[in-house]
Amino acid sequence: MGDFSPNANLILVGFMGVGKSSLGRQIAENWSRPFLDTDKIIQEKTSCTIPEIFAKHGEAFFRRLEQKCVDEWLPKKGAVISTGGGILTSPGMTEKLQQLGVVFVLRASPQTIYERTKNCGSRPLLHTGEDAIAHIKKMLAEREPAYAKAGIQIRTDFRPICELASTVSRIFCRETAINGA
């Protein structure tokens, strides 16, 4: 089990474009807690952008950086943490994140994900061509088993950030009160 004290980390996982960063930033601001993003930490530590890391070293190298980030660079408590959409593809990662805090899995439809990501060129694993939605559906299906068991499921389609922030905060408080010391 994770820490689950009221000071536990709140961890957001889910596919690209589901709204992890926007929601995480909002919750962190509401609670005056630090907001951290694994992609951002990796970029700072390596002084490279995510597309540069993928282009120069490949996906497997990036996944090792994500593992290092979770093992060594993330705080043990007190933060709101957003993670890269493929972080759960590394073996053992789900359990590690569950140890590190209360995990929420954000969900959105392929269409919503497409709309939210189509103008952003910084995601090396997303296609921008005409079969973009089919590609998203395929990746979602591959990752579905990992997302399904990682944590508390939250749909984000058509829900304003402030409403999502209060829903997630309420669940977090309930979880930490039930499981806390």
Ligand code: S3P
């Ligand atoms: C990835 C998601 C990205 C980033 C990298 C790989 C993925 O993060 O980690 O491009 O495999 O789904 P976001 O989910 O924040 O876009």
